[in-house]
Amino acid sequence: MLIKLPRASDCKESEVTPESIYLSRRSLMGATATALAVSALPSWASAADPSRYEGVDASSAPAWLNDKLGQTRWGAVTVQGEAITPFKDATHYNNFYEFGTGKGDPAVNAGALKTEPWSVVIDGEVAKPGRYALEDFMKPYQLEERIYRLRCVEAWSMVIPWIGFPISALLKQVEPTSKAKYIRFETLQDPKSMPGQRSGFALINWPYVEGLRLDEAMNPLAILGVGMYGRELPNQNGAPLRLVVPWKYGFKSVKSIVRISLVSEQPETTWANLAPSEYGFYANVNPEVDHPRWTQARERRLPSGLFSPNVRETAMFNGYGEEVASLYTGMNLRKNY
């Protein structure tokens, strides 16, 4: 017998989607069927179906990635009663300081990033360290579509349909030793293609580093992403491989990963190092703990119109408390912000 316990992040009856949107779900299902049919075609024809979402730029993923994207388990995790952020906004309003500090800079500059060939180093406290071509690195994993809320520490938020796989699956492959307590991620350092790393006035000590406690990384919500909106990741969104942890502020979700290390000590992470009073290691979304320069109680859900600002209350753990709150039992989240 199947007993289904409702979770807090599930839909309440008061949030039932209007019929017009419900009906459009059928066209989405139709698109899914099409995608399935398309995935049966040879690889040159099986480009991930961009018509799944409106206004998505054509994909130019390598064949192996298109194959994988075609077999994605669509809608594996969704959000209820929330509109997905338009592709144009999710790809033209980014914080990716390697490509400049303006929100539009990454979309302008990230074209210079060469994502193929790409290799990922696995090292530290693991039984199977190594350096893998991304294609081989990705082989064992079944991709899933995860529609998550994204809450930036700057008090804006989006809803994004990611494509990726749980970090727990990766950990199963690389076999952490008993000494492994944290997982550390490192972004590419390549001043030639990353103008932000060439700036003599940058306060950041490149490369960008982020990390999670091992049990956080094992949480089923934590994924490594390779795609969004039914296609591969655009460069400005962290191609070809990025972290997505929806219950933490966006800066934890490190982009364009080249190195994953299992370590025994809490890693020194970029923002927590640069401004420890403003950004903590945990960086869990928490409406009760302000950033020193602004409140975190509310957020602007983008797109937010000029005269119809889309401001909403921020939820503890970005609304994923039921899934992740137990990770922090007994911890003072005001201190460990």
Added chain:
Amino acid sequence: MRYPFWRLSVFVVACVWPLLWLYQAWIFALGPDPGKVLVDRLGLGTLVLVLITLCMTPLQKLSGWPGWIAVRRQLGLWCFAYVCLHLAAYLFFVLGLDWSQLGVELVKRPYIIVGSLAFLCLLALAVTSNRYSQRRLGRRWKQLHRLIYAVLGLGLLHFLWIVRADLEEWSIYAAIGALLMLLRVPAVARRIPRLAGRKPATAKKV
């Protein structure tokens, strides 16, 4: 009134930017968070106008053309107009007109306190910008209006505390501001050469 066309041109150029930005926001050309973009642009616009205003005296000294001084008051008032729009945009788009939150921000956030001080200075300068105040205040008017130097410093500090990761842009504005202040150090100011125009009647003959 002297230089009517010049004054009008300055007026048009100064007022066209906020209108253009508002229009861009209206047609969704400012991205998904237009309110924030407007706040930032109006703030930066204020700083740029303060720097331009502070250029007028050195330019007049260099060129000998009185037209620079003829538009100085107007430019100062544009600084005030921009800072008002910046503040209004902040209250509307960032705080959502939540006045209790404004109280919290005013107490807790140093960059908001510094920005508010700069606003109060500009307010004092705008209120006393008329001829009546000039007559009433006499010599103290000039002393009072040196507050614009404080506005520059507070504005740059306000900007510095918003910078998160790259100081390049801030450094450019700070360097220009420092240069303009340097030109006002008496020892330096006396040595500003006159490149064109007639010598002032009071030029010393040794």
